Amino acid sequence: MDILSLFVTVPIFTLIALLFAKGLKQVRIISLIGMGIQFVMAINLVFAYFKERAINSDIMVFTQDYTWFKNFNIHYTVGADGITVAMIVLTAIVVLAGVFISWKTEDLPKEFFISLIVLAAGVYGFFISIDLFTMFVFYEIAVIPMFLLIGIWGTGPKEYSAMKLTLMLMGASALLLVGILGIYFNSAGADGVLTYNILDIAKVTIDSDAQKLFFPIVFIGFGVLGAMFPFHTWSPDGHASAPTAVSMLHAGVLMKLGGYGIFRVAMYLLPEGAAEWGNFFIVLAVIGVIYGALAAVRQTDLKYINAYSSVSHLGMVLFALLMMNKTAWNGAIMQSLSHGFMTALFFALIGMIYGRTHTRDITKLGGLLKVIPFISVIYVIAGLASLGLPGFSGFVAEMQIFQGAFQHPDTFHRIASIITVSAIVVTAVYILRVVGIMLMGTIKNEEHLSLKDATWYEKTGIFLLLIPIIGMGMAPLWLSDMITESLAPFIHRML
């Protein structure tokens, strides 16, 4: 078994073990062991990657290839570059933190962890695949457990949210199917063989008309998952209804599939399409950034605030990807990672606050810093990271994005960049507003006086997420180098 496929097989074995588990204690121990192994494997992968990279200059390393449906030239092909490795580390950390945060799942714990791990397996599979068909299979496997996770363990209008989220995401994946078929039937190289392999397709210049036709289809197909305006509406409802760990995983990891897919499939394989449609999608991305930020200002539900903030941050990822230069792309990947850790941390903290106070309405909360100082302080830190304070991951990412964006001298890009930059100010407004109302001031509800601070498993989850945020902010270079190196083939093909 190769080092990458293990990321799919370990969850499968964990699932099989879970089937025989009884009671919450066994279930969470098995999940913890399984996801702990994944975490160790992810850390190990980073070192193995650097070692392999030193001697191997292929676009993808650790490649493995098994034929699946040979009539369609469908393979199970895996491989990794620096971006993949970074995404896998993100996933491993968020999933492990999610297991800790869900430590006290009372209702149907076995089913909860099984769904969660199916989702994780789908995400890992998506990131390691370099065959479009396999990638698509994993994409759907990652999305569908959300229906059960939100519908069974969620809060509020959970059935509505679960249905809306699933239908929008699966509708998007259906659209993506058309795009993938379009790419497949235009992928014949000199030998005339059709292929789903991304690396092989990247050697072919796809017919220009086909590129222009299928680029928006693939872009929107992935863009919906990346909460692209105006297809973001599933995100606030879905996140608000989802249980904590699911919000973490979804905002932290699953939504990254969107940006990753756009970059790796839509833009990389259809560069002419990207050139043709770039400006159109820049407009949408900019609207998403500013709209998400403004909407977050008006919300009073903590989860809605964070969900709209995700729309805004991920809009920035799309914006950066469409800026078409190395610096911005680097920033986009960094922003993906940074947002993944940050938003997962936010949702974890919101879950803790909600679990204690039973409300997410910030107008009913106040002075929490006095009663639950640990959670509150971490919330402030996460907030500062989110608004891009130097020293945290957000700053590193946004700095690069705007540095890249301002390299375009023309009016259109300049205006778009300026509008996007201004969203940072709005971000500060909604973050500081929450901090001011919820954490500072007087305690509004006397029952809150007896609240207990974070437990050991909650703290473990928090630290898992906090360390990379600070780590990326303090020492971004090794990560940045790893990503920049992997951008070479993209630069070669698109610029």
Next chain:
Amino acid sequence: MTIENFLLMRNEISLLAVILLILIGEIFVSNKKTVINIAIILFIVHTIIGFLPLEIGKLFGGSFRTNELVHFFKSVLNVGVIIVLLQANDWIKEKLSIENKSSEFYILLFATLLGMYYMISAGDFLMLFIGIELATIPTAALVAYETSKKKSAEAGIKFILSAALATGVSLFGISMLYASTGSIYFTEVSTLLTNTPLAVLGFVFFFAGIAFKVSLVPFHFWTADTYEGAPISVASYLSVISKASAVFVMVMVLFTVFQSLSAIWVNMIYGIAIATMFIGNLFALRQQNMKRFLAYSSIAQAGFILLGMIANTDLGITTVVYFAAIYIFSNLAAFGVVQSISHKTGKENIDDYNGLYRTNPKMSLVMLMALFSLAGIPPVAGFFGKFFLFTAAASKGYYLLVFIAVINVTISLYYYLLVVQAMFLRKGENPIPFYKNSIAAKAGLVIAVLGIFVIGLYSPIYEYIADISNFVFK
């Protein structure tokens, strides 16, 4: 012609033997429940014989022909029928055998299957027509089998009237085709057929008859009422075995006999596919009764199958046959759960399924897999079946049609998820209590679920179908 030639009809002869043995066994065996077991065992033996390799050839001057694909498809139908029999076992034992009409059920059912064998193997229009008739008329009796229920009788009369009309129209079409070509043999018709108004008219009439059996729009009106009124086993038999064989005949006839009219039927299929998908899906949205729900869902599935046919290449045959096999297992798994619950509790509405997972987790999981397969969600087989059908359509550049189809996939996902929502998300006030299935019912469900997983993930099955289905366009 020697006696060995007749061995080409081995499947038919062995099935006929099964029918006769049951008929004789009914006379000599006094215990009715033994007859039931004998019938199932005989049919399983017949299925196993069916798996043995068979020679390729023609009989009666080309009226009857067999090849690997035909043989394979008969085996698939056999396995499907075994699942139906296993799932129907409780119902037959506890109801029909008391009313003293259990062995007739088998005889009628196997007679229709015999008809389908001849439909599939037909090499001329006469044999095809006899096959269709043999497959249809006993079905009407089966639909009306629950004589104590008014709805069953109503469904029976609806079915026989529409079926009679459809076969009549079909026969009219055949006569026109004969008029324009002077032959009823497929091979001759395919070379003689030219694009004349009479031939086209004949084709359209003939097509309508088959379309009725597949329940394509606008020939779908009988479906929901018949399924709802018929005993569930019969409904599931109609929706999978009968439909699958008709699909097979349709794809074969279109690709071989009417190849010269392909410019016409491709456009026809295009329109009918869109109409069938939309009408099936939109009507399924509002259904409360599980049988009606599955009826409309099966109409929509037929619409998806047309996407494979429109390709008009080897890929089209392969994907259609592959999808039909997957569809048989998926739909039978769904019908099996509906059947089991209806048999134990008499409940058939979606609302009755509220909270099913908490009382009967295994049944809910089977239903979940079946619905996911019908909806086309990986890793179950339905996903692969649909993806390849869409690939077939896209291979000819019908991207717009694929786009419309994926919209329909999303619509269909909504109503499939409604059932999942009832089973998993809700806590019913009056949920179906926990109960244990009989071994036969369990076996029926397990085979169906295994089929759902294996056919999709195990790619050699697809490759085998592709290998044996490349004879048309040589």
